[in-house]
Amino acid sequence: MTTAQAQARIEQLRAELVRHDERYYREARPEIGDFEYDALKKELAELETKFPELAAGETPTQRVGDDRSEGFVRVKHRMAMTTLDNTYDETELREFHARLVKAIGSDDLAYTVEPKIDGVAVSLTYENGKLMRAVTRGDGEEGDDVTANVKTIRGLPHALKADEKSGDDLFVTAAFPEVIEIRGEIFLRDAEFTRINQIQEEAGEALYANPRNLAAGTIKQLDSKLVATRRLEIVLYGLGACKPIQAGFDSQSSFQAQLRAWGLPVVEKFWAVRGIDAVWASIGELDAMRRGFAYATDGAVVKLDQFLQQAVVGYRGAGQAARKLSPRWACAYKFAPDRAETRINAISLQVGRTGAVTPVAELEPVLLAGTTVKRATLHNADEIARKDVRVGDFVLVEKAGEIIPAVIEVVMAKRTPECVAYVFPTECPVCETPLVREEGGVKWMCPNVACPEKVRRKIEHFASKASLDIDGLGEEVVDLLLTKGLIKTIPDLFRLKVEDLLPLKKSGEVWATNLVNGIAARRTADLWRVIHGLGIPQVGAASAKDLARRFRSLDALATAGLNELVQIEGFGEKTAEAVRKWFGEETNRAMVAELQVAGLAPTPPAEAAAGGALVGKTVVLTGTLPTLSREQATEKIETAGGKVSGSVSRKTHYVLAGEEAGSKLEKAKSLGVPVLDEAEFLKLIGEN
Ligand SMILES: NC(=O)c1ccc[n+]([C@@H]2O[C@H](COP(=O)([O-])OP(=O)(O)OC[C@H]3O[C@@H](n4cnc5c(N)ncnc54)[C@H](O)[C@@H]3O)[C@@H](O)[C@H]2O)c1
Ligand SMILES: [Zn+2]
Incomplete structure (x- = not known):
């Protein structure tokens, strides 16, 4: 590979990974599976090692995926949260051991092997035994404060249990550390995942591909009442900062024991072993039993047990500030996703409501992760071309907890000469109208309204x-x-x-x-149902409800200007334009008129408290109020006709701020949004 070729590939991989990170960490809606993602990242890391002159600059291999999002107060971690180096390969795991043997100068090393929980990382801060704060990993240094959401998790004690044996223990002076950061993972069980997705489907909202994404999407909800309706769970396994340093735990295994003694939810099983052969045996045991665990495990985390030894080898860092990236004392061995080989009998094309044409592989039925798979998505024309998938090919199909199996790659060794390159049709398979490329996207669309x-x-x-x-x-x-x-x-x-x-x-x-x-x-029927039923691109049930609340009739909505539409909280330009464009089309307006003539007379939403002081106003809550809880304040705002929103923007009418109000308050000030304290707020709504 020439330097120029390497440079082109590096740039391409970086751009692709940035896009996947965005979709995974911020939107919780990844496009590809983890195995594919890890392969891309590995390719990039290897190219950067081989061509060090091209490795400089911003690159996804030198940072922790960033989950921070709008609407949350950001909190610095006392000790950075990192990612883990990972491998799918036994040899690499043994190399990890060999590096440690060299660094520590002993080949008799003690390890722990823990399940790698496929959830969302979180750091809990307990002060003198009381749960004070829960923060996401963020960029590793600073994360989003999700305390209110985490507190809805049943089974997470808000206070640590006093250590029973501490009474007789000579060393123990204070029962709990003044401050301790405990790291863990938030997850959803499969059954709960299925239940919530069903509700999403009935409401016409987009489905989540797997429990991890749904957990990530849930923990970033701004409304903790909604979070409480979903049964999130948590498991804790790691130590962050701790003050004062505790005499009791000097190793990962003793820390695990301490977590249990404090009454915290911990992993169902972990192994404390010596040497890499025993590690490998434990990983095998874990693989055999992990499907019975409450949480999805995507691997095993191998950690050097002794904290002193961990300190000797330290962290992989990056940049001038030497940000911690991943510990050298740990390695994640990931289990490859369930895959099966089968043959493609045909490629069929599905035409959706919007006209998008999706290619689907019709497969020779094959057993995969416990179910018989007959069809798998091929995503789009570009993906078929990239993988060079042909009818008659043997392919690998993967199902990584995801609902829709996907074709990963062709088994080229088995290709026969009869397999000819697949030509994506240029016409709609149903109405034969020439297809057009989706604006700025990868899909091919049938533009015929009468298709x-x-x-x-x-x-x-x-x-x-x-x-x-x-x-x-x-x-x-x-x-x-x-x-x-x-x-x-x-x-x-x-x-x-x-x-x-x-x-x-x-x-x-x-x-x-x-x-x-x-x-x-x-x-x-309710107006929002009719709006949703019209099938306006970008408008799901939630947006339809916003439109119904704001415009209260189809006629008002049909004539709404772009200005009015972008004013709706949460409506980006894209949605506003989609609505405008839809009503701008003659055929659509004619259909709405016809519906009305045929007697359709939708019911607008009930008026919010007539004459309420906050009708049409958006309020953002931040900080702790002296007497009102967040829930009570929300209720008062809503009864006064207002709407609570999570993030401050130019469309916010008031910020109701209490103590320890963070970035939202600053933002309000910088945008000139009026800030109220609790007393002023009560006065405004006429309660004081
Ligand atoms: N599909 C995609 O588009 C996409 C995009 C970005 C990232 N990803 C996936 O996410 C991974 C990177 O995410 P990441 O940085 O969170 O790394 P990771 O999930 O591979 O591993 C690190 C994390 O594991 C968690 N963990 C679970 N059990 C643990 C235990 N017992 N001990 C210690 N940590 C434990 C911790 O939260 C830690 O942050 C990638 O390797 C990829 O698989 C996928
Ligand atoms: Zn058509």
């Missing part, structure tokens, strides 16, 4: 639980009505008559009457 497949999906979406929730109008019935030519558009639904339906089913009178009545009954 039968788009129409079918649109009608299904309109009738679905997430939108109008029309009784008896599921996918099969929509299909039937379309194929019999009884409907062509959404408004046609409201024009159906019992006698039109009678010929469709033998003695179908009851069915026909129920269906017609079911549709009629939804003429007055």
Whole structure:
């Protein structure tokens, strides 16, 4: 590889990794699996080692993935939180041991082997035994304060249990350290993950791909009431800063014992062993039992047991400030995800409601992670080309806790000459309209508004639980009505008559009457359901609710200007423009008019406390108020007609600030947003 080639590849890998980091750490919606991500990162690290002259500058290999997001107070860690070096390879694990043997000068090393919990890292601060604060890893130095959310976790003691044996123990003067940072992982069980995703689906919100992402998305919710409805769990395993230094724990294994004695939730099992062979044996034991654990484990964390030895080898650092990146005394051995090899019988194309054409691999059925897999996503045309996937190829299919299996790579050794390169169609597979490339994206779209497949999906979406929730109008019935030519558009639904339906089913009178009545009954559905049902790009159920609250009728929404739309809290330019664009199209406006003529008269949301002092106002809470809890303050704001938001922007009307208000208060001041204390707030809403 020439230097120029290396440079090009390095740049490409850096850009790709930055994008994946953003999606993983901030949005909790990764595009690719961890194994693929780790492979990209490894490729980059190797190129940077081979071409040191190209290694300078900002690079993802020299920083900790950053999860900090808008709307949270940032808190510095007393001791930095790091990432872990990882490997999928036994030889590399043995090399890790060899480095330590050399550094410490002994080959009889004690290790702990712990499950690597696939959750979200968090640091808890206990002061004199009391839980004071919970902070995310952030960029390693400084994270987001998620105390309110973490306190909703059942099973996490807010006070440490007094150490029973301490009474007789000569050394123990104070029962608890003045300040201790305890590190752990927040996670969701599979069953809870499935439950929440079902609710998301019914509400028409995007689904989370796996429990880790959902846990990450949940811990970053600004509304701790919502967090409390999801059963997050936590497990603790690590020591951060501690003051004063404790005599009791001088090793990872004794610290584990201390955590247990304090009544904190700990890993179900860990191994304390000597030598790398015993480590390897423990990893095998862990692999055999990990599927029975409450949390998903994606590997084993091997740590040098003795804290003194840990201090000798220290950390891998980066940059001039020598930021801690990862400990040299630990290594994560990751289990490769479940994969299987099978053959692609065909590549089919799905046309979605928006017209996006998604390629799907039709597979020779194969058993994978306990289920039979027959189809796997191929993502998009670019991905097919990049992997050079062809019909008839043997491929590796992966399912890493993710719902949709994906094709990872072609087994080139097994390719036969009959397999010809796949040509992505240039026309819609359903209506043959030439496809167009999605603006700024990778998808190919069918632009035909009358595309039968788009129409079918649109009608299904309109009738679905997430939108109008029309009784008896599921996918099969929509299909039937379309194929019999009884409907062509959404408004046609409201024009159906019992006698039109009678010929469709033998003695179908009851069915026909129920269906017609079911549709009629939804003429007055909630406005947000209708807005959601229209299928405006970018507008999910939550945005539909915001629009319904703000505009209160379809006519008002249809004529809303971009200015008004961007004013809505949480609406970016992208969403506002999508709404504008949708109503700007003649066919869409005509459809809305037709719906109204057909009797659709949606119900606007109930008026917030008429005449409430905060109607139409957005308030941000920060810090601790003298008498009101966060929940009480929120309730008062809402009863006065206001809305609570998590982050301060130009659209914020007031900031209600208590003690220890942090960055939000500063931001309010810099933007000139009025700041209220509790007394002023109570006066404003007329309670004092
Ligand atoms: N799919 C994607 O697009 C994407 C993007 C970014 C990162 N990732 C994944 O995330 C990884 C990087 O994330 P990371 O920096 O959090 O590293 P990591 O998850 O690989 O390992 C470090 C983390 O492990 C956790 N951990 C769990 N159990 C532990 C234990 N017993 N002891 C110590 N730590 C324990 C800690 O929170 C620690 O921060 C990547 O290797 C990749 O797998 C994926
Ligand atoms: Zn089409």
